[in-house]
Amino acid sequence: xxxxxxxxxxxxxxxxxxxxxxxxxxxxxxxxxxxxxxxxxxxxxxxxxxxxxxxxxxxxxxxxxxxxxxxxxxxxxxxxxxxxxxxxxxxxxxxxxxxxxxxxxxxxxxxxxxxxxxxxxxxxxxxxxxxxxxxxxxxxxxxxxxxxxxxxxxxxxxxxxxxxxxxxxxxxxxxxxxxxxxxxxxxxxxxxxxxxxxxxxxxxxxxxxxxxxxxxxxxxxxxxxxxxxxxxxxxxxxxxxxxxxxxxxxxxxxxxxxxxxxxxxxxxxxxxxxxxxxxxxxxxxxxxxxxxxxxxxxxxxxxxxxxxxxxxxxxxxxxxxxxxxxxxxxxxxxxxxxxxxxxxxxxxxxxxxxxxxxxxxxxxxxxxxxxxxxxxxxxxxx
Numbered sequence: 001x002x003x004x005x006x007x008x009x010x011x012x013x014x015x016x017x018x019x020x021x022x023x024x025x026x027x028x029x030x031x032x033x034x035x036x037x038x039x040x041x042x043x044x045x046x047x048x049x050x051x052x053x054x055x056x057x058x059x060x061x062x063x064x065x066x067x068x069x070x071x072x073x074x075x076x077x078x079x080x081x082x083x084x085x086x087x088x089x090x091x092x093x094x095x096x097x098x099x100x101x102x103x104x105x106x107x108x109x110x111x112x113x114x115x116x117x118x119x120x121x122x123x124x125x126x127x128x129x130x131x132x133x134x135x136x137x138x139x140x141x142x143x144x145x146x147x148x149x150x151x152x153x154x155x156x157x158x159x160x161x162x163x164x165x166x167x168x169x170x171x172x173x174x175x176x177x178x179x180x181x182x183x184x185x186x187x188x189x190x191x192x193x194x195x196x197x198x199x200x201x202x203x204x205x206x207x208x209x210x211x212x213x214x215x216x217x218x219x220x221x222x223x224x225x226x227x228x229x230x231x232x233x234x235x236x237x238x239x240x241x242x243x244x245x246x247x248x249x250x251x252x253x254x255x256x257x258x259x260x261x262x263x264x265x266x267x268x269x270x271x272x273x274x275x276x277x278x279x280x281x282x283x284x285x286x287x288x289x290x291x292x293x294x295x296x297x298x299x300x301x302x303x304x305x306x307x308x309x310x311x312x313x314x315x316x317x318x319x320x321x322x323x324x325x326x327x328x329x330x331x332x333x334x335x336x337x338x339x340x341x342x343x344x345x346x347x348x349x350x351x352x353x354x355x356x357x358x359x360x361x362x363x364x365x366x367x368x369x370x371x372x373x374x375x376x377x378x379x380x381x382x
Contacts, residue, residue, distance in 0.1 A: 007093035007379055008042040009034075010109075012083065014074045015099055016051040019242060019268065022295060023116060027098060028055025029182045033368030035062045044090055046070050046083075054271040075101055084108050093382075094150075094375055101141040102149055110150035110378050117155070117292020117314075118142070118162040119216055126215040126290075129246055143167055150378040153177045153371065155293040156314035177370045178318075179293055180362035184271060185302040188279040196276040200266075206236040207338065208281035208305070210274070210296040211288065213243050213265070218289045218310075218328050219250040225287070225334035227257040231342045235282060236262045240274065243267040278303035283341050283348075287328040291315040297323065298362050301355035306348050308337045322358025324351065 011031060016024040028051075035043050039062075046068045051057040060067075068086075072079055080103040087095050088108040097103065098114040120127060120138055146152060146169045154160045154174050163169045188196075196202070207226065211217040219239055226237045239250065243265070254260040269277065278284065284300035285308045294315040300307050307323035309315045316325045324341065326333045341348050 006040050006042070007375070008044060008091060009375065010044045010046060010083075010087050010090060010092040010095045012095065012097045013045055013047040013051070013057060014070060014072065016047060016055055016057050017074070018048075018050045018052060020052050020054065020271075021242070022293075023098060024052050024055050025182065025295060026114075026116070026179055028052075028057055029180070029364045030367060030371065031057070032060060033364045034371060035060070035065055037365075037368050038372055039064055042066070044068060044092065046086070048074075074099075079103055080105055094378060096371075096375075100138065100145055102145045104144050104148035107148070110382065111148075112151050112153065112374055112378060113145045113149040114153040114155070115142070115145065115159060115163065117159050117290070118166060119290045119292065121166055122162055123216055123290055146173060150381070151175060151374050153374060155179055156291075156317055158314035158317050159292045175370070175374050177367055177374070178362050179295060179298075180364045180367055181295065181298040181302040181359060182271075182364070185275055185278065185299040187304045188276040192276050193280045196273060196280055200264075202236070202238075202280070204236045204262075205234065205282045206238045206264075206280070207231070207283045207285055207342075208238050208240070208277055208300070209285050210240045210277075210299075211286060212241045213239075213247055213250060213267075215247065215249070216288060216290040217241070218287050220253045221289075221328060221331055222285055222287050222334065223250055223253050223257065223259065223263060225331040225338060226263070227254075227259045228331060229335040229338045231338050232259060232262060235342065236264060238264045238266065238277065238281070240266045240269050240277060274299075275303060278305050281305050283308065283338065285334070285338065286310070286315060287326065287334055288313070288315055289328050291318075294318045298359045301359035304352055304356070306341050306351035307355055308334070308341060320358050320361075322351075322355040 013027045016027050043065045049069050083103040084106045092109045096112045102113040152174045160174045254263040278300050284305045287310050291314045297318050309319045309323050310328040311325035324337045
């Protein structure tokens with residue numbers, strides 16, 4: 001069969017790590033749909049031996065899929081040589097690399113790159129431990145990916161605007177393809193919620209936030225707003241995300257404001273429990289200072305939970321009219337929004353209804369369709 005109709009695609013999934021990450025969620029949700037929608041194409045999946053099990057990558061099976069387990073570390077310098085060699089050996093028609101450090105200097109096959117955000121470049125102050133050499137390398141990789149990749153997929157118009165501002169990247173070089181909530185994210189049953197409350201000793205109602213414990217997630221701002229709200233007397237605050245030893249400011253702020261007994265920090269929560277946490281929460285809040293998309297916003301809406309989020313960057317873009325959008329720097333406004341959602345039942349129900357309509361604007365079926373369209377456009381130009 002002709003190469004243009006039955007190409008071989010190499011998808012680099014080594015960034016599905018042994019822990020939950022946003023990129024891991026992206027890859028684990030997109031790949032099954034790509035494989036399902038293009039059964040006549042051959043997909044080669046490059047992955048590590050121990051990807052996070054909830055994403056189902058190691059168990060992914062289809063007649064048009066071949067797994068390649070690799071010990072090549074993600075972001076390794078030698079990948080700029082080894083990945084093109086692998087692509088040439090396999091007779092690949094296209095490589096999809098879902099990160100900024102794509103191997104684009106030597107290209108035996110066209111490369112499609114997904115750039116999820118530019119937080120390291122927009123807000124370097126949030127990552128003080130990053131070395132100067134790594135910052136230079138990162139900026140170089142972004143620039144080369146934008147210049148040399150056959151096509152660049154971005155998760156949001158906000159990210160596209162950031163890249164245009166930073167690198168003068170032409171808009172026609174980028175394709176906006178929104179991610180979505182995995183279909184697993186839907187309202188949990190009352191029995192499942194009751195079980196979760198018992199296992200995690202959740203006595204009081206709670207507000208939920210989901211996001212890695214990094215400065216740009218603004219957990220400190222959320223904790224300050226929570227401490228200033230009336231809802232601190234009725235609700236706990238549960239923050240779920242990947243912990244980092246070098247960053248403990250949220251815990252310190254909770255202690256300083258005497259709300260540490262009501263603020264729970266949880267990491268490495270399984271997807272099944274995460275779905276139930278969303279359902280059990282009376283309110284979801286993500287008031288990040290920077291987002292490239294903001295997947296938890298859509299996940300919360302899919303689970304029927306009202307959302308407060310930042311009006312800035314991609315968070316406001318993704319939430320649309322489906323959530324309450326606030327200035328993430330304004331703790332008074334955040335506190336007022338928390339109290340209004342939790343105290344005004346009619347408004348809360350209206351938010352749930354609007355969130356239901358909003359999350360349905362995103363689907364992995366549509367994401368895969370648009371991604372395959374990018375592949376076809378690239379292959380037609382060869």
